[in-house]
Amino acid sequence: xxxxxxxxxxxxxxxxxxxxxxxxxxxxxxxxxxxxxxxxxxxxxxxxxxxxxxxxxxxxxxxxxxxxxxxxxxxxxxxxxxxxxxxxxxxxxxxxxxxxxxxxxxxxxxxxxxx
Amino acid sequence: xxxxxxxxxxxxxxxxxxxxxxxxxxxxxxxxxxxxxxxxxxxxxxxxxxxxxxxxxxxxxxxxxxxxxxxxxxxxxxxxxxxxxxxxxxxxxxxxxxxxxxxxxxxxxxxxx
Numbered sequence: 001x002x003x004x005x006x007x008x009x010x011x012x013x014x015x016x017x018x019x020x021x022x023x024x025x026x027x028x029x030x031x032x033x034x035x036x037x038x039x040x041x042x043x044x045x046x047x048x049x050x051x052x053x054x055x056x057x058x059x060x061x062x063x064x065x066x067x068x069x070x071x072x073x074x075x076x077x078x079x080x081x082x083x084x085x086x087x088x089x090x091x092x093x094x095x096x097x098x099x100x101x102x103x104x105x106x107x108x109x110x111x112x113x114x115x
Numbered sequence: 116x117x118x119x120x121x122x123x124x125x126x127x128x129x130x131x132x133x134x135x136x137x138x139x140x141x142x143x144x145x146x147x148x149x150x151x152x153x154x155x156x157x158x159x160x161x162x163x164x165x166x167x168x169x170x171x172x173x174x175x176x177x178x179x180x181x182x183x184x185x186x187x188x189x190x191x192x193x194x195x196x197x198x199x200x201x202x203x204x205x206x207x208x209x210x211x212x213x214x215x216x217x218x219x220x221x222x223x224x225x226x227x228x
Binding site: 040058106 | 145146157160166209213214215217218221
C-alpha cells in the first residue's frame with residue numbers, strides 16, 4: 001500500500017520568501033507529526049495532529065512556522081519569511097493510533113535550502 | 116525532560132563482525148523504545164521496537180532489549196553485512212511527551228567487505 005508522501009522533495013527559497021510543504025499521510029492514520037532534521041542530527045519534533053486537532057505545537061521554533069490539517073488528512077507546514085537557519089529536511093510521519101506503542105511511518109522528507 | 120543518548124559514530128566494521136550500538140534514555144514515564152534506520156538516500160524506516168521492560172525487539176538479524184534497570188536499549192547484530200551500512204537512530208515515545216518521538220543524534224555504521 002501507499003506510504004507517507006511529501007512534496008516537494010526539494011525546495012530552494014530566497015531568504016524572506018514563504019514556503020509551503022505538503023504531507024499526505026497513510027490513509028486512515030489518525031496521528032500526524034512534523035519533524036525537522038538538521039544535517040548530521042536526529043529529527044526534532046515540531047508539531048502533532050490528532051485528526052484535524054493540533055494538540056501540540058511546542059516544537060515550532062518561531063511564529064513564522066504554521067501547520068494545519070483542516071480535514072484530518074493532508075497536512076501543510078508553512079514557513080513565512082524564511083531564514084537561512086530554516087534550511088533542513090522536514091519530515092512528516094503518521095501513525096494509526098495515538099499511543100506511545102504506535103509505530104510512526106515516515107515520508108521521504110522535503111529538503112529546504114534557504115539562500 | 117525526556118532524552119536519548121547514543122554512541123557517536125562513525126562505527127566502522129568488517130563484514131561478519133559483531134555490532135553493538137549503545138543507547139540510553141531518560142524518561143519520566145514508561146516509554147516505548149524504537150530503533151530507526153536511514154539508508155543512504157532513503158527515508159527513516161522502523162527497524163524494531165519494544166513497548167515494555169524486558170521486551171526484546173528483533174528484525175533482520177538485529178536485536179535490542181528494553182532494560183529498565185539500566186535505562187538502555189542497545190542495538191546488536193551478530194554478523195553485519197555491507198548492506199547494513201546506514202545511520203541508526205534510537206528513539207523513545209511516551210504519553211508525557213504527547214507521543215512524539217525523541218531521537219538520539221544517530222550513529223553512522225560503515226561495513227567494509
